[in-house]
Amino acid sequence: MLGNLGLLAGLALLIFMALRGANIFIASLVCALVVAVTNGLLIPKTLLEFYPFGPLGAFTFAGKFFLLFLCGAIFGKAMATSQAAKSIALAITNSLGVKRTLLVGMLVCALLTYGGVVVFVVVFTMYPLGITLMREANLPKRLWAAATSVGAGTFTMTALPGTPSIHNVISASSLGTDLFAGGWIGIFAALIMVGLGMWYVERGWRLARANGEGFVENTQDKRMEQLIGDPADAPPWYLAMVPMIVVLGVIMLPRLLLAMGDWSGSDSLLARSLVFSQTQPIIWPSMALILGSLTCVVLFPSMRRKVGQVFGQGAEDSIMPLLNTAAVIGFGGVVTQTAGFGQFAQWILSADLPPLLSVFASASVVSAIVGSSSGGLQIFMQSLAPHYLEMGVQPEILHRIAAIASGGLDSLPHCGAVIATFMIMGLTHREAYKDMFVVTVAIPVVACLAAIALLMMLGMG
Template structure:
C-alpha cells in the first residue's frame, strides 16, 4: 500500500514542481527518490541502475538519440543563422498578409518543424516576427502562442509521415518500421488537427475582437521586435529558403519511394532500418546545404554550429530525465498493476493502445518520454495480440501527442515563459489545440484503422 501511495505522491510532486517552474531535472530526481524509497528500492538502485540504465533509462535514451538531437539542433541553428528560417517566415507573411497572422504562425511553425528544425529554434524565430504581426492584426498574445503550439507541437510531431521528429524515430526504432509507417492514417490525422485547430483559433479571434480584447504590448516585445528582420533587410526568397527543408524531407522519402518502385540496394535497406542514423544524416546534409547555399552563415559557421550543439543539450537532458523517471516508475508494483489493468480492459486492441499511450504521456507530460516508456513496457504485448507494427507505430505516436501537453508540460511552460504568459491567461487555448484536437484526430484514426484493418 505504501508503494502505491508513494507512486501517487511522486507523480503529484513532479506535476507541482513543474508548475512552479522548478528545473525539470531537479523535479524528476526528487520525484524518483520519493517513488523509489517508498517502493523499497535501495538508493543505489534508484540512481545507479533504474534511473540511468535499462530499456527506459535516461542514459540509455540519451546515448541512443544523442546524434539525432545534435543534428536536429545543428540544422535549426544554421537555418536561423543563414536567415533561411526568417526567409520562410517573412516569405509566407508577405504572401498571406498580416491579417492572416494566426494561419501564418501555424504554417511557418509546421513547415520548419516538419523539416527538422527543433521546436525551441522555431519559437525564437517566430516570436520576434510575431510581435509585428500581433500589433498589426491586433491579435491577443494568448492566441498567437496557441497558433505556434498548433504548428510546432501537434501534427508535424506525431502525425505526418516522414518527419524526422524524435517521436517518429522512437516508434520506428522500437518496432522495426520506417518513418512513413501508417502514412495515410497520419495524413488524415494531420489534416484534422490543422483544420480543427485553425477553426478554433480563428473563432476565438473573432470573439476576442467582439469583446474588445486585442494585442497588449510588453517591454520584452520591443526587445524581441528588434531581432526581427526589418522591411529593407535582405533575406533569401521563400523559394530559396525552403530548399534545405525540401532536401531533408526528400532524403528521408527517397529510400521508401525507390523500394516501392522495386529498386533493391543495400543503402536503401540501411536507410529504412536505421531511422536514427538516416534521419540524422538527412539533417546533417541539410546543414551542409545551408552552408553552401547561404553566404551569411559562412562568416560565423563554427560559432553557430557550437550554439547548435548547445541547443541540443537541454532538450536531450530534459527528455532523458523524464524517461529516466519512467525507468524508475516501471519497476514499481503499482505500475505493473496499472499496465496489467490496461491490457486486461475489455477493449479492442487499438482502443487500448490509444488509452494506454495517452495515459503514460499524461503522467510524464512528455510525448517522447511517454512514447519511449510505452514502447519498452507495453508495445510487446500489443504486438503479441496481433496489432500490426505499422498501425501500432502511428496510433501510439498520435496517442502520445494527446495528454502530453497538460499544465506541467515542459514545452508549455517554456512557451509561456518566453512570451510572458501565465497558465490562467493562455492555457485554455493551448489545451484545446494541443490536447483536445489531437485526441479527437487520434480517435478518428483509430476508428478508420478498425474499419479498414479489423
C-alpha cells in the same frame, strides 16, 4: 496502498515543481526518490540503475538518440543563423497578409517543423515576427500561442509520415518500421488536427474582437522584437526552402525508389544504401539533417564565414533538450519498476477494450505522467508495445497510433514545451492554458480516436 499513494504523490510533486519553474533534473530526481521510498525500491539501485542506466534510464535514452538531437539542433541553428527560417516566415506573411495572422503562424511553424527544424528554434524564430503581426491585427497573444502550437506541436510532431521528428524515430527504431509507417492514418489524423485547431483559434479571434480583447504589449515583447533584424539581410525565400527540401528529399527518396522497383537482388551501392536507409531510422534522418546544414553553408555566405561557430552553438543547443527529455524518462524508468505500474500495465492489457483503444489509453496515460510525448512514447515502446504486437496489432499501425496518442495528454500544465512557450511569449497559464489545452490536448485526442474508429470500421483495429 502506500506504493500507489507514493506514485500519485511523485506525479503531483513533479507537476507542482514544473509549474513553479524548478530545474527538471532536480525535480525528476526528487520525485523518483519519492516513488522509490514509498514503493520499497532500493535507493542505490534507483539512483545508479533504474534512473540512469536501466532499459528506460535517462542516459540510456540520451545515448541512443544523442545523434538525432545533435543533428537536429545543428540544422535548426543553421536555418536560424542564416535567416533562412525568417525568410520563409516573411514570405508566407507577405503572401497571406495580416488578416490571416493565425494561419500564417500555423503554416510557418508547420512547414519548419516538418522540414526538420527543432520546435524551440521555430518558436524563437516566429515570436519576434509574430509581435508585429499581432500588433497590426490586434490579436490576443494567447491565440497566437495556440495557433503556432497547432503548427509546431501537434500534427507535424506525431502524425505526418516522413518527418525526422523524435517521435517518428522512436516508433521506427523500437518497432523496426520506417518513418512512413501508417502514413495514411497519420494524414487522416493530421487533417482533423489542422481543421479543428484552426477553426477553434479563428472562432476565438472573432469572439475576442466582439469582446474588445486585443494585443497587450509587455517589456519582453520589445526585447524580442529587436531580434528580427533587417529583413533585407534574409536570403530569398526560394533559396531558404532548399535546405528543408534536401532534408525531406534524402528521407523520402529511398522510399520512392523502393516503391518503384525490386532492389532485393541487387548488390550495387545504391541498393545497399536503400537497405541502409530502411534499417537505420536514427542514422538516416540524422544524415539528412546534416546534409541540410551543409546546404545552408553552401547557399548562404553568412554561414560560410562562421560555420564552425554555428555548428558548435547548435551542438551546445542540443544538450539541454536531450537531457530534459532524458530526465523525465529517468523518472519514468523508476515508475516502471514499481508494483503499481505493473498493476496498471496488467489492467490495461487485460481490459475488455479493442487493442487500439488500449494502445491509446496506455500511451496517453504514460505521456501524461511524465509530461512529455517523446518521453511517454519511449516508455510505452519499451514496456508495453511488445504486448500489443503479441496481440496481433500491425507494427505500422502501432507506430502511428502510439505516436499520435503520445501527443495528446502530454501537454498538461507541467509539459516542458508548454512552459517554455509561455515563458518566451510572456504569458501565464491563467491567461493562455485554456486555448493551449484545446489545441494540443483535446483536439489531438479527438483525432487519435477518430483514426482508431476508422481503422476499426475497416477491420484493421
